[in-house]
Amino acid sequence: MDSRAIREQFPILNQEVNGKPLVYLDSSATSQKPISVIEALDDYYRQDNSNVHRGVHTLGTRATDKYEGAREKVRKFIHAKSIKEVIFTRGTTTSLNYVAYGYARQKLQPGDEIVTTPMEHHSNIIPWQQAAKATGATLKYIPLQEDGSVSLDDVRKTVTDKTKIVAITHLSNVLGTINPIKEIAGIAHEKGAILVVDGAQGAPHMKVDVQDLDCDFYAFSGHKMCGPTGIGVLYGKQELLEETEPVEFGGEMIDFVDLYDSTWKELPWKFEGGTPIIAGAIGLGAAIDFLEQVGMDAIFEHDKKIAKYAVERLNTIDGITIYGPEERAGLVTFNLDDVHPHDTATVLDSEGIAVRAGHHCAQPLMKWLNVTATARASFYLYNTEEDIDKLVDGLVKAKEFFGDVFK
Template identity: 75%
Template sequence: MNAAEIREQFPILSETINGHPLVYLDSAATSQKPRQVIDAVARYYEHDNANVHRGVHTLGSRATDAYEGARVKVARFLNAPSEQQIIFTRGTTTALNLVATGYARTVCGEGDEIVITPMEHHSNLIPWQQAAKATGATLKYMPLQPDGTIDLEDVRATVTSRTKVVAITYASNVLGVINPVQAIGEIAHEVGAVLVVDGAQSTPHMKIDVQALGCDFYAFSGHKMCGPTGIGVLYGKRELLEAMEPIEYGGEMIDFVDLHESTWKELPWKFEGGTPIIAGAVGLAAAIDFLEEIGLDAIDRHESQLVAYAYDRLSAMEGISIYGPREGRVGLVTFNLADVHPHDVATVLDTYGIAVRAGHHCCQPLMRWLEVSATARASFYLYNTESDVDALVDALRHTKEFFGHAAG
């Protein structure tokens, strides 16, 4: 499909906002949903809605087949060795909390180390803060280069024989930088530590192979990759998942329950207590089909060209500061307009129908590292085109003029 054909698959992109055609540049927060995903979720509720794993009736069987079929599809999408290593969660946040609580709190102790970076989203920072506090471990940070990238020599200097966990985002939701997670994982494994990868910003945009990456855990969300909200995935190496204890207890995750003791089901169900996110899994499977039909490599190429075009156009504007390197980034550009608060920038852009993000992007430590309180962010996806970038640049010129006149 070409860009025009892809855009036609997304009903919301025909919306008019404040009298202007919608230009949606906030996909790093959540992507829009194609008709195929919307229809798949509606079809499930209209024809197959039932609880899974419990009923022997026809609807229960169809719902179970759809839910477990989605798990198989996710395993193939990630090149995981087995669908039993795919845990459905509410999203990246839940998946990372599961690892920090179910794994890190059992292997870390006084004097051990958990290593992360200052660029982490709060979802990949706060769980490790809490794990360190609970276990007496030390939370350490890899330093960043001036452009926000990571030098592997700094990784080697930070990771020691006391390090038990290295947790890092594959792609920063602010800097856009793509981190060398495979090489970082090799350094972690040299000292016996595990590598936890936050894949929220990478999975929608590039081909992921967890075996090639060598990661021990990998987490991502469906809603950033054309799927529904409320569904996410944790991949883990089998031996680690089998050794972990669940952190949520109740129905469906049990094998045998007595008055004083209980045992758990095998993988992956011991981590999926209660009624799971069935419709979300169905929608995620449909999203994977949609993305694979277009091709993750094609999406990667399209976004690389688009973000380079956006970076060049924005950097040519007087008064614009851009954060992160030009090369080696996913499809987003984070910036500030001199002397104008990013919330004001986003508000004015919205009057032109342009949706961007403004704020600290759940990265307050990174904002302090950048020495700003907040930024604006334009993030792109497979349905965006150069005309969207042009509309952003034109609207930013009007924004500059508006605040220039207001200041005058």
């Protein structure tokens, strides 16, 4: 995979920040967009802008064809059985809330258990906290190993006959941990529980086959995988989605409306009330085309290679702490001794280097790490080893600057 050639397709990367060439190392927060995705959005608004599923005129037909064509692209991308299992949402957070509100609150009873981990993004913790409070269920956590990974033995010990839902991230947005989803699904199903996967970081970086993983729900966002903001996907097994109640009500998701009662459309449209995210879905379809042209296996290997190189180079800096397991996906989270991560990120920004600093929407994990915040460099298909070298140079400058300040 030629990252230097690929980056030429991302116009935003061809700029200077603070007088330095931009080094974008924040793709876990949001990825950049290739020309093909930008053009797909532009073409829709210039040529096909219309509502979908409603009109029989030409523009409406073209818009509907593109919107539903994007759904089929998503289906193939994640290997779902049917388009009925592909729901367009605003993003991973919305998708997980759909499951927590539309499914979990209908199914859970006092004494039931929801199992998750301390490494989760807030969007895969808070909805389950609220579901537990609303139903009387108990929220339990699988303990983490010292390196931030999950042991299958601990999964077996934590998941019991009372467990109804296991919710876990495919890939940690802080540690880079890749969780064994297929094996966890097997353990959950043995106990009669369902598995809900936060795929916000997984879907952009690795091949996802929901049938092989045997997960029951899988949620991800377009903006982290070269697509637009404001579009996401909830995959669910058809029989479970049939049992899930809609969360939003209004036009488009109805079959028949009377004065005192209404019925819903069939899947997937019963979850897509109102005017859907038409342009976003079309842009996501274009992003999937782009990623598949590069190849998801190639992207996964590239990201791991860059992360490994980053760990090796960062370890040459005295006083740096790197968090997470040795086997990781494309990100590195770290701290410099005696330097707040926000200060580290500010110095890096002065060098044109964009990283994330803060708690990364993972405060329970920060507490587990015994820190208040960290800095994170996250990589994607357009990053090169040269980007890592510039990051290391920037961190050396930050260390020298704050070393001089505190002398």
